[in-house]
Amino acid sequence: MLPVIALVGRPNVGKSTLFNRLTRSRDALVADQPGLTRDRQYGVGRMGGSPYLVVDTGGISGAGEGVGLLMERQVLAAIEEADHLLFLVDAQSGATGGDEQIAGQLRRTGKPVTLVVNKSENLDPDLARAEFHALGLGQPAAIAAVHGRGVVDLIDAVLQTLPRVETDVETQHPGTRIAVVGRPNVGKSTLVNRMLGEERVVAFDQPGTTRDSVFIPFERAGNNYTLIDTAGVRRRSRVHEAIEKFSVIKTLQAIEQSNVVLLVLDAQQGVGEQDASLAGHILESGRALVVAVNKWDGLDGYTRERLKEELGRKLPFLDFASQRYISALHGSGVGNLFAEIDRAYANANRKLPTPELTRVLEGAVQEHQPPKVHGRRIKLRYAHQGGRNPPIVVIHGNQTEAVPDSYRRYLVNRFRRVFDLQGTPIRLEFKSGDNPFAGRKNVLTERQLRKRQRLKQFVNRKR
Template identity: 55%
Template structure:
């Protein structure tokens, strides 16, 4: 098992920047604003031949023991930090070298010493300053020799990482699980995405709040269920573009869309009380355009009156006719009702997206579909699909060859996709139809008309003679 390095500190001291530097990624959202990170974020790092895990945590304002009882968000963040510290093999306390020692730094240092974990003190934002001078003031925290670093510029980060790993035993690296579905939880703000993630995990893994916008970053959470590995990605709620004003929210939305692109299956969480909005349909369309398999979860179903549930189901199904191939579940993430049923649908959609489609059966289905419903005429000519083969997986891509197939309408392509989906029992995944039109062999030959008739240049067409005038 790889060692776990946990980053702890006050808000806005550079923990997420150091996390990105140690993982050589941009997984953590970074902005010049305190309190951005709220959940714990995991990442993989490697220096030389030593792999490790890095955990980014939310900022602690006044120490973990000084959280006010009424501040629910601060209590959730502190709870996330405690869980991360329990998992840690070593801890790095990050402080701000330009601000000097803060009272919260003293409280954090005292609390960390009581936990008995190996501790390191990193003095961040030391670029352009003398390292010895910057680190001198922080000896009084009693955490040993401070290490001056600059997470933004990378100064001293490699040296800090080497020193931290040198004190940890070398363990055998476990190969990552193969065939692991990546599941993105998407939806509007306050639809219950984070609550659903916690329900799927069976623990309070991500911060949940009543106000919309609690989740700001995309949180990757590994999960093992019945011997199979999954990766859950909790995303920020996506609102309509016209309502996105703050730059921070724009970055959060961008991270959510990137999570969709990186996933294999997307669970669209909609609010069953308010019904399907235009933004829900737009998010579903984005996932389909990206070729992602889909599962729909109508959350907060327990809050819908029993007398109104039949009508609510009709409204949801009427608003999402283009998702008729996706499984629809009516759940309550808070109560845990029907949440476990999402996993079979996710497995089914993932396996359908990666299924191999045999060419003989594809051709048989194509010919049966064209015979039952021939393509309509376009500009006086009818397309003639001849044969098909699979051109890719995840999602399934079917390539159709023939004459004039490039003129097939989108409605007819959907008809063919539904025929293939029904024949191969594909559930939850879009089917992409790619048409490759055969070239006209006479088109590039000089002297050939579009109808393929030859006109000889050596023997021009003779004029008709009227013998009555001779």
């Protein structure tokens, strides 16, 4: 389980700025995907290799004169699901009545709260903190979210206070972990029951809660799997009862803990905002993916064709994943999902030999040259694999920072087709050899640099 940190505070104190700073590293990887809708309220951040979830609750404002503070249901729900609250206040506007009211409400939740004085860049930190002591929430932390000042220390301190759950998902849940995700009522529970129906469920005793998914280990054709059920398995007879309690946090947790995501869509409802938002989160996670278009039964040929077209148009960035048309209710197509799941996960872990990668790159460049920048053509020389699950292809050349997104997509598609990498995203990293300022650093890929940073942080922490 990833720790959940919620950002709360009055409007305009800098919650979204902090949120972006904490989650941005991943954004870059999926930038400029046409049709992509991302939820800018939930995200995954990383601190020295440990991931955590961040929720931006949006502004808590006073509701009119004398009515006092209105904490919206949605904010309360986010607070309920959080392990730690960061209460942001604005150093430049000073403590306000609204801050006091929020402080009171947060104290009543009983959740651990850290008071964060934002916009403190031009102030002495002690001075910035001083006037907020009166809020009675202990020693405030002074940060400047815009510049990133104090942010790492803040998150580090928060994560230190949270119980470090060193549960090793790998050993605890052997086999391929499949997260079944989708918006409410697409048929996740029916599908989970159907997938488990004919298989041997090895051991299963966990009740699902609002926040925690259920892990169900089972065997199929001699292979081990663990289903991560976000909807909660109910008795077969009760599957259709009641609208499930949908939680984005729970879904994000399940995605993080999975090897393969099974995204369930509802053919009878079509593709909506919430589907696109979930798809964006899955893309950000880098997980292998299979799309199950459920409720395919009872649709006429025309509707089916229209739906396939709609899927391609509204979720074009999921074109790397197999789409299976199924009926969880009748069981049609469900058995075939396993072959796709196995393939997607195997592809995510594939080894791509350097000579072949380079040959494919050369072929792609020959067929369609990258553009010129300032009169000089971008040169892409050779490629090697920089990581697996998902596969990372590191491409060496000149002026690589100027490679346009459309050309990146062209290359990704080429690698996918030649290596038959259905079901897994492919990430590109570029390294330029002609940057006079890069110096020795250039010897390392971004990934290696991150690893080195993590190691440093780890060592520092141990000291």
